[in-house]
Amino acid sequence: MTREFEGRTVLVTGGAQGIGRGIVEAFARAGASVAVADLQADLAREWLGEIEGGSRRAHRAYDVDLAECGQINALVAQVEADFGRLDVLVHNAAYFPLTPFAAITPEVLERTLAVNLGALFWLAQAATPAFVRQRGGRLLVTSSVTGPRVAYPGLAHYAASKAGVNGFIRAAALELAPHRITVNGVEPGMIRTPAMDNLGDAALNARIADAVPLGRLGEPDDIAAAMLYLASAGAGYVTGQTIVVDGGATLPEASAAFLV
Template sequence: MTRAFEGRTVLVTGGAQGIGRGIVEAFAREGAAVAVADLQAEVAREWLERTDGDSMRTHRAYDVDLAEREQIDALISRVEADFGRLDVVVHNAAYFPLTPFGEITPDVLGRTLAVNLGALFWLAQAATPAFVRQGGGRLLVTSSVTGPRVAYPGLAHYAASKAGVNGFIRAAALELAPYRITVNGVEPGMIRTPAMENLGDAALSERIAGAVPLGRLGEPEDIAAAMVYLASPAAAYVTGQTIVVDGGATLPEASVAVLG
């Protein structure tokens, strides 16, 4: 722990639980003041107070529906006003109901694209002036191996949104580079979160872990560590990239390695 983010403000969407909570905790340990935006903001508030009774003096939770652009614009304004600055935005919030392709409705597709992809556009647009006022900034996003690298039944809508996220990362990196704003992402593989637990029982988790070359499921902390790196001075020359954090699961040779 280096306290490298002392005096900096980090906004994390979808930070109430799972990967998002891990990201919030990692930046907080490094000294950042963290703003948590989530539909379950009350969960985040209770967790922050339970973790450290004084934490609400530094960190704040905001009720936000990331599918609504007006709420995103208001969020950025509130965070900058409350904290006095904005240095890092991590778009981690996601919507991905397991739905067979033939049963995807306009509502399911619309909300998936709005939260996973559309919100990234609006966050970037709203945060850019705040970043410019600080002389630069870091825009980060939790992408996924699903879509850019692999596919799973029942997640066609999610895969399409995350493939779009990776395209955005590359294009936005070029456009925002003159303002000293870097744009990068992390592609998690199978991470142990409440959302994953909803997909099956402990036996299924064990089978999935057995198929990962490193022999375990990922933890939120694994993703958080990559995010902290991408926001740190060590990654000042990195932009338009994604880091795959999946224990080697998407390597073409992974099945052979596991069997061996």
């Protein structure tokens, strides 16, 4: 892997485990200094010092509740103060308790929208001045195929938030383009992470893997690779887009579509 991101700072929310950890490790291997924001920042601190690449100052984790706008503003200001710059922001954190539509409470809906969608607004607002000072930046978000493309029982609240995320990506891309800030996202399908335990047992996961056209579940590295591309110089003319990374599961001809 090249060291394209040497000297650059990347902030990843929800980076303590799963897809987020894969994104953090990929940017560090590519030379970036990485800041991790998570409710479980202690999990990140356990392994940040051992990741390959980056520098000592890359090993920073921040305890943040992304449902709180004030904490988000303080986070971005602290990251810029600690690292001296902010080049890439990846909003990966998500909240999605498996809940039948009829059982969704105001608290569940409000937290889902706050973490998945609201935090994206506040992160973008907080990071834009830092990007403008550097004459450009990359705002990235982990969206989902659930909502924009397919449905999954028990995730109506999550689907609504991710459909909103994709709408934000397109609108923000237009508004931020004059500042040389690109806005893009990745839509994962079924990725092998601890969060998959929310969606069903091992037997269901095996059925899904068998039905995916590429014959396997995705890995965090699959998502991280797409994020690296969207943050790279090679994607400098790409904005307002999402990349679907799902092994072909949501293609109309794929029998796995209804399972994702």
